[in-house]
Amino acid sequence: VQLQASGGGAVQPGASLRLSCADSGRTFIQYVMGWFRQAPGKEREFVAAVGRSARRSYYKESVRGRFTISRDKGKNTVYLQMNSLKPEDTAVYYCAASSGALEDRSSADYNYWGQGTQVTVSS
Numbered sequence: 001v002q003l004q005a006s007g008g009g010a011v012q013p014g015a016s017l018r019l020s021c022a023d024s025g026r027t028f029i030q031y032v033m034g035w036f037r038q039a040p041g042k043e044r045e046f047v048a049a050v051g052r053s054a055r056r057s058y059y060k061e062s063v064r065g066r067f068t069i070s071r072d073k074g075k076n077t078v079y080l081q082m083n084s085l086k087p088e089d090t091a092v093y094y095c096a097a098s099s100g101a102l103e104d105r106s107s108a109d110y111n112y113w114g115q116g117t118q119v120t121v122s123s
Contacts, residue, residue, distance in 0.1 A: 001025045001114040005095045008117030011085055015121070019080040021095030032098040033071055033078040036107055037091035037119075044094070046105040048080060056102055063089075066119050085121045092116040 007019040019035065034049035048069040050057040057069050062102060066079040094117075096110035104110075 001027060001097050003095050003097065003112055003114035004081075005093065005117045007095060008119045010120040010122065012123050013086055013121055014019075014087050015118060016081070019082070019084065019093055019095070019117060019119075021078045021080075022122075023076040023078075023097070025076070028071075028076040029073055029098075030099070031112075032102050032104070033069075034096045034098060034110060035069060035078075035080045035095045035096060036083035037092040038094070038111075039069065040119065042091075044107050046107070047093070049105075050078065050101055051102040058105070079096065082119070085119075086123045087121050090119060090121050092118050100111075 002024040005021045035047040036044050037047050038044040048059045050069045050071050053070050066084045071078045097112040097113040098110045100109050
């Protein structure tokens with residue numbers, strides 16, 4: 001599994017961004033895919049995860065209803081659509097792959113990580 005994240009940027013509050021994370025390997029479907037974020041001076045935190053079949057997903061409470069995680073099996077890519085962005089969403093966002101359960105929320109449960117993409121929300 002080799003993950004490459006992209007799509008970050010600097011936007012104003014209320015704007016939208018879509019993050020993408022492509023897996024160059026051939027085992028994409030075997031993994032739960034998640035997004036985490038880390039703000040300056042804070043620990044990395046869970047944002048969202050989507051199951052192997054894409055039928056189920058979980059979200060951090062503060063992003064539920066604003067963010068949507070999805071995956072495209074044909075493109076080996078997972079997305080994070082972020083709407084109504086707030087300054088507190090500012091962080092480096094990381095995609096990750098887990099061989100464990102969808103319900104796992106700890107970064108320690110994830111086996112593979114992308115390089116991170118910066119999201120800055122500021123007026």
